[in-house]
Amino acid sequence: MSAWWLERSGRPPHPDxxxxxxxxxxxxxxxxxEARREAYVPEWTRRDRADAGVAFRDLVLELTGPVxxxxxxxxxxxxxxxxxxxxxxxxxxxxxxAFVVFTLLDSATESVQLPxxxxxxxxxxxxxxxxxxxxxxxxxxxxxxxxxxxxQVGGRASALAPPTGAGASVLPFGARPxxxxxxxxxxxxxxxxxGSVTLLVSVTPSDAAPAPAAAGGxxxxxxxxxxxxxxxxxxxxxxxxxxxxxxxxxxxxxxxLIELRAxxxxxxxxxxxxxxxxxxxxxxxxxxxxxxxxxxRLGFVQMNAARVLAGRTVHGExxxxxxxxxxxxxxxxxxxxxxxxxxxxxxxxxxxxVTPDAAGQSFRPWQEVDDFSHxxxxxxxxxxxxxxxxxxxxxxxxGRSVPDGAGNVRAVAYRAAAxxxxxxxxxxxxxxxxxxxxxxxxxxxxxxxxxxPTESRDDAIRRGPEEVRARGRAVTSADYALLARRAPGxxxxxxxxxxxxxxxxxxxxxxxxxxxxxxxxxxxxxxxxADDDVLRNxxxxxxxxxxxxxxxxxxxxxxxxxxxxxxxxxxxxxTDPVRALHAVSDRLDFYLHPLTGGDDGQGxxxxxxIRYGALVRAVMDVALDGRGAVSSVAxxxxxxxxxxxxxxxxxxxxxxxxxxxxxHQISTVRGAA
Numbered sequence: 001m002s003a004w005w006l007e008r009s010g011r012p013p014h015p016d017x018x019x020x021x022x023x024x025x026x027x028x029x030x031x032x033x034e035a036r037r038e039a040y041v042p043e044w045t046r047r048d049r050a051d052a053g054v055a056f057r058d059l060v061l062e063l064t065g066p067v068x069x070x071x072x073x074x075x076x077x078x079x080x081x082x083x084x085x086x087x088x089x090x091x092x093x094x095x096x097x098a099f100v101v102f103t104l105l106d107s108a109t110e111s112v113q114l115p116x117x118x119x120x121x122x123x124x125x126x127x128x129x130x131x132x133x134x135x136x137x138x139x140x141x142x143x144x145x146x147x148x149x150x151x152q153v154g155g156r157a158s159a160l161a162p163p164t165g166a167g168a169s170v171l172p173f174g175a176r177p178x179x180x181x182x183x184x185x186x187x188x189x190x191x192x193x194x195g196s197v198t199l200l201v202s203v204t205p206s207d208a209a210p211a212p213a214a215a216g217g218x219x220x221x222x223x224x225x226x227x228x229x230x231x232x233x234x235x236x237x238x239x240x241x242x243x244x245x246x247x248x249x250x251x252x253x254x255x256x257l258i259e260l261r262a263x264x265x266x267x268x269x270x271x272x273x274x275x276x277x278x279x280x281x282x283x284x285x286x287x288x289x290x291x292x293x294x295x296x297r298l299g300f301v302q303m304n305a306a307r308v309l310a311g312r313t314v315h316g317e318x319x320x321x322x323x324x325x326x327x328x329x330x331x332x333x334x335x336x337x338x339x340x341x342x343x344x345x346x347x348x349x350x351x352x353x354v355t356p357d358a359a360g361q362s363f364r365p366w367q368e369v370d371d372f373s374h375x376x377x378x379x380x381x382x383x384x385x386x387x388x389x390x391x392x393x394x395x396x397x398x399g400r401s402v403p404d405g406a407g408n409v410r411a412v413a414y415r416a417a418a419x420x421x422x423x424x425x426x427x428x429x430x431x432x433x434x435x436x437x438x439x440x441x442x443x444x445x446x447x448x449x450x451x452x453p454t455e456s457r458d459d460a461i462r463r464g465p466e467e468v469r470a471r472g473r474a475v476t477s478a479d480y481a482l483l484a485r486r487a488p489g490x491x492x493x494x495x496x497x498x499x500x501x502x503x504x505x506x507x508x509x510x511x512x513x514x515x516x517x518x519x520x521x522x523x524x525x526x527x528x529x530a531d532d533d534v535l536r537n538x539x540x541x542x543x544x545x546x547x548x549x550x551x552x553x554x555x556x557x558x559x560x561x562x563x564x565x566x567x568x569x570x571x572x573x574x575t576d577p578v579r580a581l582h583a584v585s586d587r588l589d590f591y592l593h594p595l596t597g598g599d600d601g602q603g604x605x606x607x608x609x610i611r612y613g614a615l616v617r618a619v620m621d622v623a624l625d626g627r628g629a630v631s632s633v634a635x636x637x638x639x640x641x642x643x644x645x646x647x648x649x650x651x652x653x654x655x656x657x658x659x660x661x662x663x664h665q666i667s668t669v670r671g672a673a
Contacts, residue, residue: 025072026065033057076461083464090460092339092386093417094488095310096451098133099200099257100429102304103441108143110192111262112438114306117313119433120442122424131418132312133429140195140262141304141439144187147280152182156273169204169297172252172285177227177296179289184271185301186280193262196245197283200305202446203255204297205531209557210254212503213535216543217512217552226251227290231260234282236267252285252296254532255446257305302445308429310418310451311338319344319391319409327402328393330409334416335389336454341415342368342384344391347408363410375399386417387454422451449531452491452521474546477514480553484516487541490534493595494519496558496606498656503556512551516542517558517606517656519594527660528594530557561653563592563610564662567619567636570669572628577668580629583622585664591618592661604658610640610651634669 037044044053083089100120104112118135149160151174163170172183229251232239242263248256268279312334319330332342345363366380375381375398382399383392391409393402402409429444455463466482474480480497484490496517502510503517518538522528530538539555547553565588571580591597591614597604599614616636622629638645639662645651653659 025068026061029064029068030057030061033060079464080461083461083467088460088464088467090387090457091452091455091486093336093454094450094452094491095338095415095418096422096424096448097307097309098424098429098444098448099305099446100133100135100308100442100444101200101302102139102141102306102439104141104143104304105438105440106143106145106189108191108438111140111142111194112436113195114139114141114436114439117434118306118436119312120308120429121431121433122428122444124422124424130431131310131422131424132416132433133308133310133418134313134415135306135308137306139198139304139306140193142189142193142197142262143191143438144189144281144303146185146301146303147188148186148274148276150184150186150271150274152184152271152273152284152286153178154180157182157184157271158273163299167204167299169299171295172298173287173292173295175295177287177292179287182284182286184274185283186274186276187283187303188278188280190268193266196262197260197303198305199258199260200300200302200445201249201252201256201258202299202301203249203253204299209529209559210532210535212515212554212556213532213539214504214552214554215536215539216547217550225290226253227292228288230286230288231258232284232286233263233266234269234271234284235263235265236269239284240265251290252298253292257307300445308444310422310448311415312418313413313415314411315413317411317414318407319411321402321409322390327404328395330391330393330402332389332391332411332414334414336387336417337384337389338415338417339384339386340368341413342391343412343414344368344382345410345412346380346402347405347410348403349405365412372398417454418451423448449533450491474514474542474548474551480514480516480542480546483546484518484538484542484555487534487538490518490530490537490541491521492518492530492534492538493521493528494603495538496656501656503554503656513554514542514547514551515554515556515656517556519558519603519658521595527560530555558606559654559657560594560660561641561657562662563638563640563659564642564664565615565636565638566665568634568667568669569619569630570632570634572631575624575629579624580622581666581668583624583629584619584666587618587622588615588664588666589661591615592659594658594660597659607653607655607657609653610638610645610659612636612648612650 047054049055102114114135116135116138120133121130122133124131149162149170150157151160151172153174160170173181231242231244233242240263243261244258245261246257246259249258266281268281270276270279271282314334317333319332321327322329322331344366346366347363349362364380366382369375369381369383371383372381372394375394377396377398378400379394380400381394384390385392394400424444424447426445426447427443429448430442432439432442463482466478474483477497477499481495484495485492498515500509500511500513501515502513503515516538518530518534519528520530520534535555535557539553542553543551567584569584571577592604595603598608615638616633619633619636620628620630637647640651640653
């Protein structure tokens with residue numbers, strides 16, 4: 001095991017794990033030497049650097065200081081070793097995802113199948129190496145071009161202007177959707193369609209936070225079903241229904257993919273009320289029954305779209321044994337890797353039931369496990385460190401050992417994780433790494449979302465005791481909040497769980513329901529609102545892997561109450577007023593932030609009150625160039641969601657909510673410089 005704590009030399013331990021010094025520090029040693037100097041060597045009076053005694057003293061301190069530092073780290077090392085024994089390590093990287101739209105040659109005569117694993121790349125947003133992406137599923141791309149939009153009411157269609165400009169949208173079923181209304185898309189092109197047709201539908205979000213998502217429970221959630229839609233094509237003069245294979249949009253209420261069975265025949269024509277020459281091939285979605293709480297708004301609809309994940313699959317790699325490991329450790333060439341993606345085979349020589357290949361080798365698959373604690377001597381198992389790409393094998397006591405030989409350990413496939421800058425902006429995934437003759441271009445119309453690098457060691461150490469308590473199962477409310485961070489496809493910065501409470505229907509207690517309020521990472525200045533995908537992923541993950549049978553999980557976005565401070569401050573003499581006032585405003589923003597705020601700097605507590613005295617202390621703590629910038633606070637008032645709070649009083653906020661810094665007004669005391 002590598003001495004990882006040595007890699008952290010020079011960095012202070014995390015505050016939660018800091019321990020008192022066991023044997024003092026180099027400074028303590030220097031003080032002890034100076035205290036004994038007069039008694040032992042009173043004749044030593046020279047103190048300049050040229051003195052031999054000073055040089056010898058400095059040499060002792062230089063050699064002893066690191067030893068003392070490592071001894072003082074022993075409590076922390078012991079704590080980490082305990083976490084290792086408990087099977088707790090840093091969470092591995094999680095890939096960002098995006099939607100990519102492919103462009104085909106106009107001369108293509110039929111749909112082109114793009115296999116799963118088709119690779120693309122984008123420049124990293126941080127200026128590092130390019131980021132690779134791969135398609136999750138196979139895609140049948142059709143050489144069709146969207147040429148016109150129309151709405152249909154009362155059996156007759158009318159042309160609809162496409163949305164233009166940032167934030168523009170169209171109402172596919174009008175401002176008041178009624179059963180029977182329809183939305184039509186006209187495509188140009190004569191190519192034959194095979195397999196399926198896939199659309200990317202962008203739903204313009206409302207200003208409100210997304211609705212909570214529920215999963216699990218013994219009964220169906222008490223919510224209204226989504227409106228029923230029917231998809232069809234105009235084949236000449238009649239509408240022919242299509243089979244819906246996939247609808248990630250929940251009836252056009254959120255952004256996602258829609259996949260339809262390709263029609264056997266689709267001739268061009270014009271619906272009643274629309275005259276276009278030449279005629280187009282029309283696709284219609286019709287509202288059969290049900291109602292929308294709010295009329296859906298679509299930003300765009302594009303064909304030939306697929307979901308891609310950040311990362312790159314490596315195939316057929318021979319692993320290299322780590323020198324001095326007695327063939328118990330092998331290394332992959334690409335790392336970090338995504339957890340549970342390594343498929344590995346070992347050539348064990350002549351083995352019953354395995355037919356040698358053309359090279360005379362008899363590879364057979366081995367299975368990845370979390371650890372060797374339950375492995376028997378003959379079990380063909382291995383473990384992986386995703387961060388370093390190191391593969392560990394058994395020793396014939398716990399797990400089978402790897403036989404001697406060269407090139408006898410092979411990675412059939414594994415996914416190398418993308419860099420930390422994989423959440424690229426829109427229109428960045430444009431480079432085709434894989435190639436097909438008819439595919440000419442690709443782009444992502446929306447920014448990539450989700451994704452997270454490997455968890456830092458400090459965060460893993462802080463999470464460790466909670467993991468020991470939870471042991472992978474959710475029992476207490478704190479366990480649900482802890483395990484929510486593991487949800488795939490969801491970059492969760494904080495979570496807060498409440499038992500017997502349903503975020504969809506606040507009010508009386510709801511036995512058997514646990515609501516989990518999640519906060520995601522966000523760019524500076526943006527409220528960290530989770531989207532629909534994040535809420536669904538968290539609810540589904542907790543219901544499937546953590547919650548006891550029958551417990552319903554509701555993932556929701558907390559309410560954010562805006563806090564604006566107005567204050568007059570007296571500055572310390574010689575302080576630049578412009579810099580000081582900006583620093584006070586920035587300090588208030590930091591203190592009121594849901595991720596960095598609060599008295600402990602770990603994020604504003606859910607439902608935590610706003611205390612007048614704490615706001616004053618936050619202003620008084622502002623420092624410039626190493627000295628305090630504010631000598632006193634003459635006046636401080638604040639508003640919550642625009643409502644003034646009585647002077648010098650605390651203010652409670654809504655239960656399970658957070659605060660968000662508003663626009664502050666900071667000034668100096670009248671007459672002060």
